Amino acid sequence: MSSMIYASTRGDRTEVSLSDAIVRGLAPDGGLYVPRQLPSIDPAALDAAALGAAHRLPALARVALRGFFEGDRLEAKLGEIADAALDLPAPTTAIDAAPDPLFALELYHGPTAAFKDFGARFLAESLQRTRGPRDERLTILVATSGDTGGAVAAAFHRRPWVRVVILYPKGLVSPRQEQQLTCWGENVESLRVAGTFDDCQRLVKEAFVDPALGRRHRFSSANSINIGRLLPQMVYYVASSLEVRRATGRPANYVIPAGNLGNAFAAIWARELGLPIERIVLAHNANRTVPDYLASGEWRPRASVATLASAMDVGNPSNMERVRALFPAFATLRTRITADSIDDAAIRARIVADQRRFGRVWCPHTAAAAEAYARLPAGDRAGRPWVLVATAHPAKFNEIVEPLVGAPIEVPESLARLLSLPRRVTDIPPTLGALADAIA
Ligand SMILES: *Cc1c(COP(=O)(O)O)cnc(C)c1O
DSSP: OOOOOEEESSSOOOOBOHHHHHHHOBOTTSOBEEESSOOOOOHHHHHHHHHHOSSHHHHHHHHHSHHHHTTSTTGGGHHHHHHHHOOSOOOEEEOTTSSSOEEEEEOOOSTTSBTHHHHHHHHHHHHHTTOOTTOOOEEEEEEOSSHHHHHHHHHHTTOTTEEEEEEEETTOSOHHHHHHHHSOBTTEEEEEESSOHHHHHHHHHHHHHOHHHHHHOEEEOOOTTOHHHHHHHHHHHHHHHHHHHHHHSSOEEEEEEOSSSHHHHHHHHHHHTTOSEEEEEEEEOSOOHHHHHHHHSOOOOOOOOOOSSGGGOOSSOTTHHHHHHHSOSHHHHHHHOEEEEOOHHHHHHHHHHHHHHHSOOOOHHHHHHHHHHHTSOHHHHTTOOEEEEEOBOGGGGHHHHHHHHTSOOOOOHHHHHHHTSOOOOEEEOSSHHHHHHHTO
8 A cells, every 4th residue: 555655845855654744743944744746536435425424524534635644644543533623514605695606615613713723623633643652741832823822722622641832922912812812721821922923933933942941841833834734624625615516516716815825725735636626816914925926926025014814914924835836837826826915994894895795794804805806807706606715703803893894793602602711821021931931
């Protein structure tokens, strides 16, 4: 039997298994892990899984991800991992009031009401099954500007083999995001850093390479470059594109709110695997690195700027490296994705407009996608099914959205439960010494 082999997007030739790639996160040369070649999937098996099961995502994951797991020590566990991690709804709902065929892929029905739940849960279930009885306890350090920390905390909470330490910048996350970062306790600790998100990220990087800390803790990361977070995100594109084709007879087109491009890259892979997906449009906020690159061919990462769609405030999108590895020729790459940049004023106006036109209330990230869709040439929309990828529930950003729509937003049950829990947080200055003391 052959095995799927993974290697870095950069020069390093070392080949690793899937579980090694998941455990390591980043390749030794700083590159991201990708499979040597993309596996193929059996379309008939996929159709059967799409039609048959009540638990659709786990059933589809078994078929769509099988090739990625081939020959790995986790191969026999794929079904179990998918059952535990992906038993979440991810409906593609029709927006009937729209003049052209339009859908929303709702990725906010998980425990922390954003799409990051899919990846974080799958990563937790996968990592757990790589562990041996004598393995040391892991310490996962997460620097977060909002949704990642909450999703990772929820996914790893009450798993005794791991300790999660969240670092977030004081005063720079939304009130409800902060609640989701600080309500866990037990094996999850929250550190509020007197600094910026960049300070939080720097502290994590310094901790990873500090020899004294390395002797006391076995550090691991759970950030969005981990292939264990990307793979499960493909599964909802598999489900959604098959549903759209069944409903309309045509391939689906996606507009995806984009920051680090983890979510968008999963859609690109799903299309490469042969799923019925036509165009992929990336909706960025005022952080224009990717739209500028597609326009000019020059890759110029820069410092991020703060926007209403804060989970997309990324000036150096890490997964672009995977996109460029997949399409090494720029001339090809620019035919495979397009991108738009939406500023805060346009995000606000779109939240108001779509609530009026469609009766749908978007979070600021989803609103960027809705605006990018509205800006497409009319001929691109006519007769083609487009899907807006709804990455978070608007109730997470109530302080932005409620004044715009002039009404309270109903809070999903799982989010309401988290909002009722007491907060526990430790304040630290942005220094490695303070971090070391806090986790001693
Ligand atoms: C993280 C996030 C994004 C951006 O996703 P990437 O995979 O980083 O491109 C968009 N919307 C929401 C709500 C998010 O939490």
